[in-house]
Every structure is written in C-alpha cells, then in structure tokens.
Amino acid sequence: MMLAVLPFDPSAGPTPRLGELPEPVAGPGEVLVRVRATALNRADLLQMRGLYPPPPGESEVPGLECAGEVAALGDGVADWRIGERVMALLAGGGHAERVAVPAGQLMRIPGRLTWEQAAALPEAALTSWTNLRVEGGLEAGQSVLITAAASGVGTFAVQLARELGARVLVAGRDPERLERLRPLGAEHCLPLDDELTRRAREAAGGDGVDLVLDLAGGNWLPAALAALRPRGRLVLVGILAGARAEIDLADVLRRRLQLVGSVLRARSRAEKAELVAGFMSFAGPRLAAGALRPVIDRVMPFSRIAEAYATMARGGLFGKLVLRLDG
Numbered sequence: 001m002m003l004a005v006l007p008f009d010p011s012a013g014p015t016p017r018l019g020e021l022p023e024p025v026a027g028p029g030e031v032l033v034r035v036r037a038t039a040l041n042r043a044d045l046l047q048m049r050g051l052y053p054p055p056p057g058e059s060e061v062p063g064l065e066c067a068g069e070v071a072a073l074g075d076g077v078a079d080w081r082i083g084e085r086v087m088a089l090l091a092g093g094g095h096a097e098r099v100a101v102p103a104g105q106l107m108r109i110p111g112r113l114t115w116e117q118a119a120a121l122p123e124a125a126l127t128s129w130t131n132l133r134v135e136g137g138l139e140a141g142q143s144v145l146i147t148a149a150a151s152g153v154g155t156f157a158v159q160l161a162r163e164l165g166a167r168v169l170v171a172g173r174d175p176e177r178l179e180r181l182r183p184l185g186a187e188h189c190l191p192l193d194d195e196l197t198r199r200a201r202e203a204a205g206g207d208g209v210d211l212v213l214d215l216a217g218g219n220w221l222p223a224a225l226a227a228l229r230p231r232g233r234l235v236l237v238g239i240l241a242g243a244r245a246e247i248d249l250a251d252v253l254r255r256r257l258q259l260v261g262s263v264l265r266a267r268s269r270a271e272k273a274e275l276v277a278g279f280m281s282f283a284g285p286r287l288a289a290g291a292l293r294p295v296i297d298r299v300m301p302f303s304r305i306a307e308a309y310a311t312m313a314r315g316g317l318f319g320k321l322v323l324r325l326d327g
C-alpha cells in the first residue's frame with residue numbers, strides 16, 4: 001500500500017485527504033516511479049472540486065508532475081534503468097508515493113537539479129514549450145505577450161521565450177511580482193488594465209506582438225487579441241479570468257488573426273512523448289547549465305497537503321508550490 005491523495009469523493013467536500021491506496025503497477029510501456037517530490041497546479045484545485053476529472057483510463061489520484069527514482073519497469077521498456085533520477089509529466093497520479101508513468105513522459109533530471117526543482121518543471125515547462133513553440137510557432141526576433149505571467153507556467157514561459165530568442169512582454173495584476181520577472185527575461189511589465197492593448201503595441205513597436213500566450217482569458221482576451229500584429233496568433237491556455245469574452249470578429253477577420261485553444265493533459269501518450277522529446281532536446285542542456293530554471297515559491301511537506309491546496313487557492317504565489325515526500 002502507499003500514501004496518496006484520495007480520488008475526488010463528492011461526499012467528502014473539496015479538501016484533499018491523504019489515505020492508503022494500493023500501489024500502481026507499471027503496465028506495458030510504463031515505468032513505476034518512487035515519488036520524492038511533486039507539485040501543485042490549478043488543475044488539481046479543479047479536480048478536487050469534481051470539475052476536472054482525469055482523462056479516461058488515467059489515475060484518479062490528482063497530481064500532474066513528479067520527480068523521483070525509477071522503481072520498476074513494465075513490459076517492453078528498454079530505455080530506463082532502476083534507480084535513475086527522473087521527472088515526469090503525468091495525466092494524474094503524482095500526489096502519491098508511487099506512480100506508473102508512460103515511458104515517453106519521463107525525462108532524466110538534468111544536471112544537479114534537486115528533487116524539488118525537478119518536480120516543479122514538467123507541467124510548467126511542457127505547457128510553455130507546447131504553446132510557445134509548437135502551437136505558437138515562436139521564432140527568434142519575434143515578440144510575445146504572456147498574461148498572468150507570475151504563475152507557475154508563466155515564470156517558466158518567460159525564460160523559455162527568452163531562450164528562444166524572443167522579446168518578452170508580461171502582463172499581470174500584481175506589479176511587484178511582475179517586476180520579479182525582469183531578471184528572467186521580461187523586457188516590459190504591463191498591468192492587466194484597460195490600457196493593455198495600447199501599452200503592449202507600443203512596447204512591441206511596429207504594429208503589435210507576434211504572439212500572445214494567454215493564461216488569463218475572460219475579459220482580458222479581447223485586449224490581448226487587439227495587441228496582436230496583423231496575422232498574429234493568440235494561444236489560449238488558461239481561463240483564470242473567466243470562460244467568456246466578447247471579441248471583435250471584424251478585427252479578427254480583417255487582420256487575419258489566429259485564435260488557438262490548447263490543452264496538454266487530454267493529449268494522447270504518443271503526442272506527449274513527442275512534445276517531451278522536443279522539449280528535452282532544446283531545454284535539457286539549458287536546464288543542466290542553469291540557463292533555464294524552475295521558479296519555486298515554496299516547498300511544503302506532503303503531509304500538509306490540505307494547507308498546500310488552500311495556499312494555492314488563495315493565490316499570491318510567484319512560481320510553483322512544491323510538495324516534498326518524506327522518507
């Protein structure tokens with residue numbers, strides 16, 4: 001048996017509870033990981049309230065990422081060795097002492113990163129890579145506006161965009177936390193207010209930004225769309241500010257704008273494996289060298305899981321909330 005956050009139970013309320021569950025078994029093509037650290041994501045808060053169930057066939061235990069050691073290999077797995085230090089992108093199951101991971105979603109921990117640092121990476125890093133590079137097509141010399149940029153995803157996306165050679169504009173509600181993004185690569189810090197479009201266009205120079213990575217959505221989406229240059233692209237990744245917006249379709253049409261929606265968790269294992277390989281080939285050496293690094297607001301013990309979820313829900317963090325497993 002193992003300690004884990006128990007799956008969502010409507011009768012138990014929205015607070016995460018630790019309990020004993022049977023250890024998962026590595027199926028064909030999977031690797032069993034002994035979890036040393038894991039991290040929280042917005043999606044976990046929704047799952048805890050029964051609003052974001054895992055994709056069919058995936059673990060009902062929450063937790064989208066972890067770091068630890070390879071503990072067992074399923075049939076057909078040849079590329080991994082017992083005891084290797086790994087981090088993993090998960091569709092679920094990370095808030096537990098053991099998790100079975102599709103082999104394609106494992107990454108060797110680069111350089112000397114600690115368990116806590118490695119656990120802070122997979123979800124923020126792969127969301128950033130998928131949406132800046134793959135969906136967003138971001139190229140060196142282009143400009144990108146990232147909204148809600150002090151988030152776990154945003155703090156990595158800023159660095160990744162910088163490493164891709166882009167000029168980075170960030171927007172958010174708290175000016176103090178936005179300023180902390182400057183050393184990570186943000187050239188312009190913009191308040192999320194009615195002046196967002198004008199300020200972003202001015203800061204980008206020319207006729208607007210090439211790409212928006214929108215983690216906020218809601219009422220901010222129209223302003224972010226308007227900040228795009230003609231034929232620019234907005235990749236919508238989060239809807240923290242709401243799931244509805246009124247947009248000027250004539251502007252979208254006239255300026256040939258692109259609006260792309262993107263989720264990571266629901267993608268197939270094959271697609272995730274491809275994203276993980278692409279990300280590691282670009283970012284692995286940069287993570288090992290310290291050019292890219294996870295931004296961690298705090299580390300808490302796994303035993304204080306309820307307090308950790310409540311802290312995440314309250315907001316005001318800069319970067320990731322990581323959970324360390326004891327013993």
Ligand SMILES: NC(=O)c1ccc[n+]([C@@H]2O[C@H](COP(=O)([O-])OP(=O)(O)OC[C@H]3O[C@@H](n4cnc5c(N)ncnc54)[C@H](OP(=O)(O)O)[C@@H]3O)[C@@H](O)[C@H]2O)c1
Nearest residue numbers: 041042148150151152153173237238239240241262263264
């Ligand atoms: N599509 C995908 O595949 C995918 C994958 C991962 C994450 N996401 C999404 O990406 C977003 C960031 O996730 P995370 O786990 O990194 O979040 P996080 O670390 O909890 O950060 C949340 C951020 O959102 C900001 N925020 C909260 N409510 C807001 C509002 N009403 N208007 C504007 N900003 C608001 C907060 O800003 P303040 O500092 O102002 O409080 C904070 O910086 C979430 O929407 C999440 O669902 C999507």
